[in-house]
Amino acid sequence: MASSLFFTHSHCYSSSTSLVFRLHRQLGVAPTSLRLSSSHVANVAAMAMDSSAKVIDGKAVAKQIRDEITAEVSRMREATGVIPGLAVILVGDRKDSATYVRNKKKACESVGINSLEANLPEDSTEEEVLNYISGYNDDPSVHGILVQLPLPSHMNEQNILNAVRIEKDVDGFHPLNIGRLAMRGRDPLFVPCTPKGCIELLHRYNISIKGKRAVVIGRSNIVGMPAALLLQREDATVSIVHSRTSNPEEIIRQADIIISAVGKANMVRGSWIKPGAVIIDVGINPVDDPNSPRGYKLVGDVFYEEAIQVASAVTPVPGGVGPMTIAMLLQNTLISAKRVHNFE
Amino acid sequence: MASSLFFTHSHCYSSSTSLVFRLHRQLGVAPTSLRLSSSHVANVAAMAMDSSAKVIDGKAVAKQIRDEITAEVSRMREATGVIPGLAVILVGDRKDSATYVRNKKKACESVGINSLEANLPEDSTEEEVLNYISGYNDDPSVHGILVQLPLPSHMNEQNILNAVRIEKDVDGFHPLNIGRLAMRGRDPLFVPCTPKGCIELLHRYNISIKGKRAVVIGRSNIVGMPAALLLQREDATVSIVHSRTSNPEEIIRQADIIISAVGKANMVRGSWIKPGAVIIDVGINPVDDPNSPRGYKLVGDVFYEEAIQVASAVTPVPGGVGPMTIAMLLQNTLISAKRVHNFE
Numbered sequence: 001m002a003s004s005l006f007f008t009h010s011h012c013y014s015s016s017t018s019l020v021f022r023l024h025r026q027l028g029v030a031p032t033s034l035r036l037s038s039s040h041v042a043n044v045a046a047m048a049m050d051s052s053a054k055v056i057d058g059k060a061v062a063k064q065i066r067d068e069i070t071a072e073v074s075r076m077r078e079a080t081g082v083i084p085g086l087a088v089i090l091v092g093d094r095k096d097s098a099t100y101v102r103n104k105k106k107a108c109e110s111v112g113i114n115s116l117e118a119n120l121p122e123d124s125t126e127e128e129v130l131n132y133i134s135g136y137n138d139d140p141s142v143h144g145i146l147v148q149l150p151l152p153s154h155m156n157e158q159n160i161l162n163a164v165r166i167e168k169d170v171d172g173f174h175p176l177n178i179g180r181l182a183m184r185g186r187d188p189l190f191v192p193c194t195p196k197g198c199i200e201l202l203h204r205y206n207i208s209i210k211g212k213r214a215v216v217i218g219r220s221n222i223v224g225m226p227a228a229l230l231l232q233r234e235d236a237t238v239s240i241v242h243s244r245t246s247n248p249e250e251i252i253r254q255a256d257i258i259i260s261a262v263g264k265a266n267m268v269r270g271s272w273i274k275p276g277a278v279i280i281d282v283g284i285n286p287v288d289d290p291n292s293p294r295g296y297k298l299v300g301d302v303f304y305e306e307a308i309q310v311a312s313a314v315t316p317v318p319g320g321v322g323p324m325t326i327a328m329l330l331q332n333t334l335i336s337a338k339r340v341h342n343f344e
Numbered sequence: 345m346a347s348s349l350f351f352t353h354s355h356c357y358s359s360s361t362s363l364v365f366r367l368h369r370q371l372g373v374a375p376t377s378l379r380l381s382s383s384h385v386a387n388v389a390a391m392a393m394d395s396s397a398k399v400i401d402g403k404a405v406a407k408q409i410r411d412e413i414t415a416e417v418s419r420m421r422e423a424t425g426v427i428p429g430l431a432v433i434l435v436g437d438r439k440d441s442a443t444y445v446r447n448k449k450k451a452c453e454s455v456g457i458n459s460l461e462a463n464l465p466e467d468s469t470e471e472e473v474l475n476y477i478s479g480y481n482d483d484p485s486v487h488g489i490l491v492q493l494p495l496p497s498h499m500n501e502q503n504i505l506n507a508v509r510i511e512k513d514v515d516g517f518h519p520l521n522i523g524r525l526a527m528r529g530r531d532p533l534f535v536p537c538t539p540k541g542c543i544e545l546l547h548r549y550n551i552s553i554k555g556k557r558a559v560v561i562g563r564s565n566i567v568g569m570p571a572a573l574l575l576q577r578e579d580a581t582v583s584i585v586h587s588r589t590s591n592p593e594e595i596i597r598q599a600d601i602i603i604s605a606v607g608k609a610n611m612v613r614g615s616w617i618k619p620g621a622v623i624i625d626v627g628i629n630p631v632d633d634p635n636s637p638r639g640y641k642l643v644g645d646v647f648y649e650e651a652i653q654v655a656s657a658v659t660p661v662p663g664g665v666g667p668m669t670i671a672m673l674l675q676n677t678l679i680s681a682k683r684v685h686n687f688e
Contacts, residue, residue, distance in 0.1 A: 174523070236588075237585060
């Protein structure tokens with residue numbers, strides 16, 4: 001029974017090392033074979049409300065955002081001579097981490113953002129990593145600092161992440177940022193990339209949030225919790241469903257907007273969805289697929305084929321939230337550079 | 345119609361100057377004419393689950409907590425020679441503010457905590473206030489600093505509150521504290537007093553939170569939002585209802601635990617309450633009462649006489665959450681002193 005299996009992997013997002021999150025980041029820079037104009041995105045938005053086409057095209061939106069960032073980076077460079085810079089610190093030689101760092105580098109290059117990279121050996125000391133962070137903290141050409149996770153197990157992740165200057169914390173995970181996100185009348189310097197990408201998709205598709213019932217599935221620091229805070233800032237009535245929730249289906253069924261970030265393949269069934277709901281599916285879960293040359297395929301937390309019959313709009317997996325995460329990282333880096341140089 | 349009036353005063357808690365909050369703080373130190381032993385509290389707890397006695401006695405619990413604090417303060421003083429100290433800064437000559445400060449002073453004295461007080465004239469500069477904060481920040485005999493709100497309008501409240509060292513922020517309103525409260529795997533240095541008092545009442549009455557549906561009414565920085573974060577930390581499934589919620593009654597009716605902090609007299613009717621729910625009523629609202637010598641009486645957000653027929657336990661107003669707030673302030677001051685002196 002689906003409900004008895006519920007949330008077996010609910011804590012995937014608690015750790016930045018989870019496969020789900022790593023895949024997510026990786027997919028964030030999947031090559032956009034589809035080149036859509038902004039008018040096309042608008043058409044997709046209009047179509048999303050139509051029963052015949054409910055797909056929220058994250059690839060197209062991410063492409064549009066990268067184009068906007070490219071234009072802004074160029075405008076800023078021309079006006080001020082400043083080029084936004086993102087520094088990524090990679091410790092060790094995990095192949096997957098190296099891939100994500102390479103993808104971030106490529107994404108930066110594609111929009112004209114400088115990318116700096118520090119590759120430290122696996123047996124580096126915490127102090128050596130802190131020295132690099134300190135150097136980037138003081139380097140005026142660096143506007144964002146990202147420490148690629150996971151770090152080797154002999155390092156204290158919290159110490160290292162806390163060392164990043166809040167003005168350069170483009171991941172938005174610093175507790176001071178999260179606190180400001182939670183508080184009315186305060187504004188965070190940066191909003192975490194994946195939840196920001198979820199809300200941006202709603203905005204770009206003109207899906208109204210104010211006064212809507214929203215249910216966030218999963219309460220990770222990286223996605224679920226900040227997504228709930230963002231929805232609340234936009235005046236949704238928010239409920240968070242998690243591994244200890246006794247009647248998740250019942251609550252999810254009340255939602256006008258569902259954001260699922262739990263990392264459990266095809267967990268949310270069609271019968272859990274209120275007709276006309278909008279679904280943002282953050283999960284990217286590998287399932288066996290003998291027909292694929294890789295032997296697996298990727299699916300979301302939401303049973304897509306069922307959801308598309310009931311919802312008014314759904315993000316596909318891949319190609320939904322995935323491509324938005326890196327677009328938001330680039331945007332945060334640009335925001336940081338603009339802020340420090342008072343460039344509007 | 346009740347629902348059409350809903351949340352007229354919903355933002356009272358957004359400002360620390362609200363009458364509701366001020367009254368609340370004032371009542372936090374109402375003289376406890378009732379002196380109950382801890383066994384009495386346990387009896388009340390048992391009775392609360394009985395249909396004949398559903399009252400959550402905040403006065404008795406607060407008294408018990410103050411007794412515990414008195415014992416701890418004494419134990420600490422004997423073992424280390426250190427006396428916990430709370431500094432309160434009062435700017436201007438508002439009568440109500442002067443009363444709350446006096447009450448806090450009295451409460452400190454009653455448990456053996458040192459209280460320091462700075463009274464600055466209304467026309468002080470922001471810099472003068474900041475100088476006092478800086479002095480208390482550096483004073484090792486001060487373990488908690490509280491700036492009495494509201495400040496005169498020519499001062500920037502956020503600047504002043506941000507100047508309090510986070511290690512002495514016994515109000516728990518610093519965004520870094522709120523961020524840590526929101527994040528899994530992080531712990532705030534201090535939990536804001538009123539929401540902490542709400543949860544403490546549930547604990548002392550052995551009301552289980554884990555897996556329960558909880559609805560928080562109101563999303564203020566001072567009560568609603570941190571109360572929701574606290575409930576979530578204890579594994580409740582939390583929804584926040586606010587002024588933009590289109591169907592509050594429907595959502596509230598699903599709650600096993602209701603925390604109301606909205607400042608609207610008798611708003612939550614009996615028909616909004618699920619039979620057997622537990623209600624923590626933070627609202628303290630004055631309503632006309634010709635029979636009272638003061639011309640008014642105080643009531644909660646919840647229509648008490650109706651609620652008591654449906655709920656399994658309800659906090660009265662006054663005498664529910666009110667007395668808990670200052671008890672929690674004293675507790676936070678003790679926690680701070682213990683932490684800085686590594687006293688367990």
